[in-house]
Amino acid sequence: MTGHLLSVRDLRVGFGKVPEDNEVVHGVDFDLTAGETLAIVGESGSGKSVTAMSVNRLIGYSGGRILGGSMMFTRSDGTQVDLAALDEPALEKIRGRDIGMIFQEPMTSLNPVLTIGTQIEESFRLHHGMSGAGARVAAREALERVRIPDAERRLANAPHQLSGGMLQRVMIAIALxxxxxxxxxxxxxxxxxxxxxxxxxxxxxxxxxxxxxxxIFITHDIGLVAGLADRIMVMQHGKVVEQGAIDAVLDDPQHDYTKHLLNAVPHFSDGKSVRRDHSRDGKSGRALDVKGLTVRFPVRAGLLRRARSNVHAVEDVSFDLMQGETLAVVGESGSGKSTTARAILGLVNATRGEITADKTGLGSADKPVQMVFQNPNASLNPRLTIAQILAEPLKAVGRHIDEAARARMVELLERVELPADSLPRYPHEFSGGQRQRLCIARSLMLNPSVLVLDEAVSALDVSVQARVLDLLADLQREFGLAYLFVSHDMAVVERIAHRIAVLYAGQIVEMGSAASVLADPRHSYTKRLISAVPSIERRHMEFAIDTRSVPSLMRPAGFEPDTAPWVEHGPDHLARAEG
Amino acid sequence: MLRTIFKHPSGRIGLTIIGIFVLAALLGKLGITPHDPLMQDRLARLQGPSAQHLFGTDLFGRDVFSRLMMGIGQSFVVAFFSVAAASLFGTVLGLTAAWFGGFWDGTVMRLMDVLLAFPAILLALLIIAIFGPSGWTSVLAIAIVYTPIFTRVVRGPALSLKTRDFVDAARTFGSGRGYIMTRHLMLNLVAPLSVQITLALAWALLTEAGLSFLGLGTQPPYASLGLMLADARNLMEMAPWLLFFPAATVMFAVLGFNLLGDAMRDILDPKTRRALG
Structure with missing residues (x-):
């Protein structure tokens, strides 16, 4: 008998009507001792989630079946059970009590109609037989343990009143x-x-x-777990390709796929590896000029639905963008970065401000600014063929689909490295990365001078992400495109940006050349953003818990905020003064 | 298209049933029946099914099989036209309500709520009371009764489609309203609509039968499925075939439409289309 908490041997899992024909996990072995953290790393479809969901047998609810292998689990009283062979009533006793689970989406994992308190208490009632006041006190303590401020009041909140980060902490509190x-x-x-x-x-x-x-920590981001895990297991196509102690695997990877994954992960290196293929030498023309862009959304209330207050989503944002240059707009959700992008495209109405785009570029007079969206699955109409999708921008500006147009479609498809016979096919026949390439091809149909990329690589796997970034850089050099690259991922930004604008609460707080901003951040928010980036190099650093949250952007009607003056920190590096 | 439906298991059964009924309906409408459905034969009253009269004869000695063909023709015509009108009005109203929102949306949807608040048959009765009973009044009544259902079926998905990224993407190219509504919204509504249409055809058939049963639809001596059921009711114990055949026809027609609707949903979705080959 081993002293392991969990010992998995030759686990095989299949899906579908005949699971044997559709095996997705082919014989996985691993051990876990108490107090140890195992990171399972892999890209989508590698079987990492399926493996983990098999451990608590939730896989049965998503249509999977365990085909073979054993999972010996040591319970708190020292008895060993084989999770693979247990029946449902026995599993119900183990799930939650012995094996807890935290899911990806905290918003959808909590019941929206019950208060946070009720949902945490449920766990204490079920597993510790507590009731009434006792459970309530325990729930409050659990919330305090996960560092939720004002826990007593939060217990009475419903999930929608809490932010995503708080909800995930609540999920952890419930699991713990x-x-x-x-x-x-x-x-x-x-x-x-x-x-x-x-x-x-x-x-x-x-x-x-x-x-x-x-x-057991499942992730696609090898950099993220580097600081937390004791051991790491790399999966590809349902097989374990490498496992071992974290330092050994990261510093001296043996398997080609692990090496590939480590290479593909954008390494954040404080601005040391920014692109240097563009400089503002006055030779290239201006592609986009945004002056004093302000977007406010009225909050209507009362009988006459009058605007009582405004959400100041974007406040006095100004920047310019040269041909062949990438400006990265970084910030967190609610910082107004996507609203800025959408305002430039005219998808939301700007309250104030001027947006001038260069229309002199090659054939870009019709629509000089085009956009690539975050989710390639949602931005392609599933019922149109690729040919119809690519034809749409042309039709929109009143051009006919003739031989020249067809030739352009094929040319662009080849340019984004998609097979030329893709035209009669439908979007669902392509992978996520291929679909994003399609979106890029579509946005180039009208020869724009500016491409707005709204989190364009965030939904892709790391290795796919790396290839799409390379493609974008190539296209930029070839067509002299200007990119407005909206992203929250600093490592990706470092790879693609020439200049960076940091948005916080609707305002640009720092702007300048990528090398300068990343290496020497001056605004406190930029510093915080950069220090939060997980990376393999920084894995031995301590994680500090910082529970500050973004201030509310709701202001009474007619309110005009003060903007702090700019302070110059070097050539092409500005930051807002802080009081 | 027909071939694809035929490859789908429930499509095959549904299409066969509907095909037989449509053929019967066409022949019935054209008057190609074994006997004259209106000709009375006092000597051959209430005869059971036989080689001469496949489904027997009714109280006036009319051939039930021929009358059934005529009835199917009448019922299908009413169902077809009423559903065509309802789906057309409903789609236009639902789509514009979702797209323009605001006051237009409010007006349309409250009006539809008012229509939905009446029980279907009661609303149809009201309309027939105004215009007088006839086949075409039934079409109008059933169309009005089913318009709100189509409006709702279209408006809901259209509202969520409107916020999808591909609609935003289309706007960034400068695509016009009409193009977005037809290409991006309508094309994605084909599946729910076609399912709804087949289901509505089944309901319309039942409503028509119900109205005729109450004596408010098709008028004697012409036949419709509901009217035949109404006539057969009093003779249920003496001549059960009079009740059985029209009832079975209604049942199979509804089943056929439902199976067809099921198949249509699978076939019209590009994700499952390829799997069906």
Whole structure:
């Protein structure tokens, strides 16, 4: 008998009507001792989530079946059970009490009609037989443990009143309430902002120090777990390609795929590896000029639906963009970066401000600014063929689809490295990365001079992400395109940007050349943003828990905010003065 | 298209049933029936099914099989025209309500709520009371009764489609309203609409039967499925075939439309289309 908390041998899982024919996990072995953290890393479709969901047998509810293998789990009383062979009533006793789980989307994992308090208490009632006041006190303590300020009041809140980061902390509180022996975290920070992600990682690290709970952490981001995990397991196509102690795997990877993954992960290096293929030498013309862009959304209330107050989403944002240059707009959700992008495209109406785009570029007079959206699945109409999708921008400006147009479609398809016979096919026949290439091809149909990329690579796997970024850089050089690259991911930004504008609460707080801003951030928010970036190099650094949140952007009608003056920190590096 | 439906298991059954009924309806409408459905034969009253009269004869000695063909023709015509009108009005109203929103949306949807607040048959009765009973009044009544359902079926998905990224993308190219509404919204509404249409055809058939049963639809001596059921009711114990055949026809027609609707949903979705081959 081993002293392992969990010992998985030859786990095989299949899906569909005949699971044997559709096996997605082909014989996985791993061990986990109490208090240890195992990171399972892989890209979409690698079987990492399926493996973890098999451990608590939730996989059965998503249509999967365990085809073979054993999963010996040591319960708190020392008895060993094979999770693969247990029946449903026995599993119900183990789930939650012995094995807790945190999901990716905290917003959808909590019941929206019950208060936070009720949902945490449920865990104490079920697993510790508590009731009434006792459960309530325990719930409050659990919330305090996950560092939620004002816990007493929060207990009475419904999930929609809390931010994503707080909800994920509530999920952790619920999972920990039962004092499980094993906690499974399935991409728990993927849906969250970087600084919130850092908070959650800090919390998990603290939990690891204080309890002897075993943790299985599933992620696609090898940099993220570097600081937390003891051991790492890399999966590809349902097989484990490499596993071992974290330092050994990261510093001396053996398998080609691990090496590939480590290379593909954007390494954040404080501005040392920014692109240097463009400089503002006055030779290239101006592609886009934005002056004093302000977007406010009225909040209507009362009988006559009058605007009582405004949400100041974007406040006095000014920047310019040269041909062949990439300006990265970084910030967290609610910072107004997407609203800025949408205002430039005319998808939301600007309250004030001037947007001038260069119309002199090659054939770009019709629509000089085009956009690529975050989610390639949602931005392609599933019922149109690729040919119809690519024809749309041309039709919109009143051109006919003739031989020249068809030739352009084929040329662009080849340019974005898609097979030329794609034209009669439908979007669902392509992978996520290919679909994003399609979106890029579509946006280039009208020969724009500016491309707005709204989190254009965020939804893609790391290795796909790297290839799309390379493609974007190539296209930029070839067509002299100007990119407005909206992103929350500092590592990606470092790879693509020439200049950076940092948005916080609707205002640009710092702007300048990428090298200068990343290497020497001057505004406190930029510093916070950069220090929150997880990376392999920084894995031995401590995670500090910072629970500050973005201020409310709601202001009474007619309110005009003061803007702090700019302070110059060098050539092409400005930051707002802080009081 | 027909071939694709035929490859789908429930499509095959549905299409076969509907095909037989449509053929019967056409022949019935054209008057190509084994006997004259209106000719009375006092000597051959209430005869059971036989080689001469496949489905027997009714109280006036009329051939039930021929009358059934005529009835199917009448019922299908009413169902077809009423559903065509309802889906056309409903789609236009639902789509514009979703797209323009605001006052127009409010007006249209409250009006539809008012229509939905009446029980279907009661509303149809009201309309027929105004215009007088006839086949075409039934078409109008059923069309009005089913318009709100189509409006709702279209408006809901249209509202969510409107906020999808591909609609935003289309706007960034400068695509016109009409293009976005037809290409991006309508094309994605084809699946829910075609399912709804087949289901509505089944309901319309039942409503027409119900109205005729109450004596408010098709008028004697012409036949419709509901009218035949109404006539058969009093003779249920003496001549059960009079009740059985029209009832079975209604049942199979509704089943056929439902199966067809099921198949249509699978076929019109590009994701499942390829899997069906």
């Amino acid at each position: 309430a039962a004092q499980p022996r094993l906690l499974i975290a399935d991409e728990p920070t993927t849906a969250l902002d970087v600084t919130i992600q850092a908070q959650i990682m800090g919390l998990l690290a603290e939990m690891k120090r204080e309890t002897d709970t075993g943790l």
